[in-house]
Amino acid sequence: MTLIKSISGIRGTIGGAAGEGLNPLDIVKFTSAYATLIRKTCTVKNNKIVVGRDARISGEMVNKVVVGTLLGMGWDVVDIDLASTPTTEIAVTMEGASGGIILTASHNPKQWNALKLLNERGEFLNAAEGNEVLRIAEAEEFDYADVDHLGKYRQDLTYNQKHIDSVLALDLVDADAIRQAGFRVAIDCVNSVGGIILPQLLERLGVEQVEKLYCEPTGNFQHNPEPLEKNLGDIMALMRGGNSDVAFVVDPDVDRLAIVCENGDMYGEEYTLVSVADYVLKHTPGNTVSNLSSTRALRDVTRQYGMSYSASAVGEVNVVAKMKETHAVIGGEGNGGVIYPASHYGRDALVGIALFLSHLAHEGKKVSELRATYPPYFIAKNKVDLTSGIDVDAILAKVKELYRDEEINDIDGVKIDFPDKWVHLRKSNTEPIVRVYSEAHTMEEAEEIGQQVMDVIHELAKD
Numbered sequence: 001m002t003l004i005k006s007i008s009g010i011r012g013t014i015g016g017a018a019g020e021g022l023n024p025l026d027i028v029k030f031t032s033a034y035a036t037l038i039r040k041t042c043t044v045k046n047n048k049i050v051v052g053r054d055a056r057i058s059g060e061m062v063n064k065v066v067v068g069t070l071l072g073m074g075w076d077v078v079d080i081d082l083a084s085t086p087t088t089e090i091a092v093t094m095e096g097a098s099g100g101i102i103l104t105a106s107h108n109p110k111q112w113n114a115l116k117l118l119n120e121r122g123e124f125l126n127a128a129e130g131n132e133v134l135r136i137a138e139a140e141e142f143d144y145a146d147v148d149h150l151g152k153y154r155q156d157l158t159y160n161q162k163h164i165d166s167v168l169a170l171d172l173v174d175a176d177a178i179r180q181a182g183f184r185v186a187i188d189c190v191n192s193v194g195g196i197i198l199p200q201l202l203e204r205l206g207v208e209q210v211e212k213l214y215c216e217p218t219g220n221f222q223h224n225p226e227p228l229e230k231n232l233g234d235i236m237a238l239m240r241g242g243n244s245d246v247a248f249v250v251d252p253d254v255d256r257l258a259i260v261c262e263n264g265d266m267y268g269e270e271y272t273l274v275s276v277a278d279y280v281l282k283h284t285p286g287n288t289v290s291n292l293s294s295t296r297a298l299r300d301v302t303r304q305y306g307m308s309y310s311a312s313a314v315g316e317v318n319v320v321a322k323m324k325e326t327h328a329v330i331g332g333e334g335n336g337g338v339i340y341p342a343s344h345y346g347r348d349a350l351v352g353i354a355l356f357l358s359h360l361a362h363e364g365k366k367v368s369e370l371r372a373t374y375p376p377y378f379i380a381k382n383k384v385d386l387t388s389g390i391d392v393d394a395i396l397a398k399v400k401e402l403y404r405d406e407e408i409n410d411i412d413g414v415k416i417d418f419p420d421k422w423v424h425l426r427k428s429n430t431e432p433i434v435r436v437y438s439e440a441h442t443m444e445e446a447e448e449i450g451q452q453v454m455d456v457i458h459e460l461a462k463d
Helices: 024-041 059-072 085-095 127-139 159-168 175-181 194-205 233-240 270-283 297-304 316-326 349-363 367-371 392-402 443-462
Strands: 003-006 009-013 048-053 076-082 099-103 112-118 153-155 184-188 209-213 246-250 257-260 287-291 309-312 328-333 337-339 378-385 407-409 414-418 421-427 433-440
Touching (some): 024 059, 024 112, 048 059, 059 076, 059 099, 059 112, 085 099, 085 112, 175 194, 175 349, 184 233, 194 246, 209 233, 233 246, 246 349, 257 270, 270 287, 270 297, 270 349, 287 316, 316 328, 337 349, 349 367, 392 414, 392 433, 392 443
Parallel strands (some): 048 076, 076 153, 184 209, 184 246
Antiparallel strands (some): 003 009, 099 112, 246 257, 328 337, 378 433, 407 414, 414 421, 421 433
């Protein structure tokens, strides 16, 4: 059994002894700590917290424990039940609520669940707030309401439609063009809440034909739920049948979007954001942001429009902070996460699908042809295992010094930007390893430059 406590929430496997897995006792403790923090820090004048969940088998159990705890803490609960992460984020602001909790372990397998914690803006807690939740939970510094001040419960199942309405209302979502294009779309929703909301979205967008794969929200994921090529053989095979123009794949909480071309080839998760950004920048001049481990193609496309690209530390909360700082019109992460401020500051696959289909309709190209218009890059992902006790920070400092003649960014580990490639080194917070991501115009070049830097790390570790 595994229980991971971090600033972004609590996640773990279901079952086991207290403190060893995500069991009811730990759920109560962390929900109570979150409720205590929100009571201290929230500036909106209401008493509501929104709760949404993905379709995991454990979701109903976790929901009842979380809802009961919030009521016991004196909070009124708006339970939107089966809903995506972006739907829950939007519900917080539409309700004018003080916060929200999303019950999802994102792309983790079915035995996992988690509490993702939101502030009054429907955004993830920052590092300081997350640490305070952990501190309150550890100290058990929470008080429950007396019988006259218990919270009130309300279930509201309208937020899927409200989310879709908000997507259709975006200026750059061109449902008329999508309808006229007569698109045939396939979807793989890995047996979670995407199977509920994506067919409704596509119908409202005017998509002519939708072929559904794993859309029953049972929580029994039919494949590894992370939307990576190695897990998507079924939808790729379906696309090779030639009956659809494009396929969309989402993770269990629908904040990541992968695309499959009409010929069954992967579009590339890094290029979901690149393509959407191209469309947005074509109509809305402005800046862009992604994290340091995302493809350089976004920077290249942004500069083609004469705009400015910025890189943030890894993590959605860091991307959002940099987007606000630079007034970015589009941003996100290379894992298929699209953040469009005109909608809200959260990764949203529904927004990504609507903007991508609008872009595709305007361009009049096949999906594979559209993909070929973007700069070709390949990312290699490796890691260096180090012996316990090695000072990883000292090694990264030496690497930074060795490559001082190159462009260096050290806001999150060390990123070395060469003229035609890059390498990003990040230490793990939980084990003695250095993650090594590298990108170049071919996979061979990416692996080669990554290996060169890994060799340097091995040599430094001997000193």
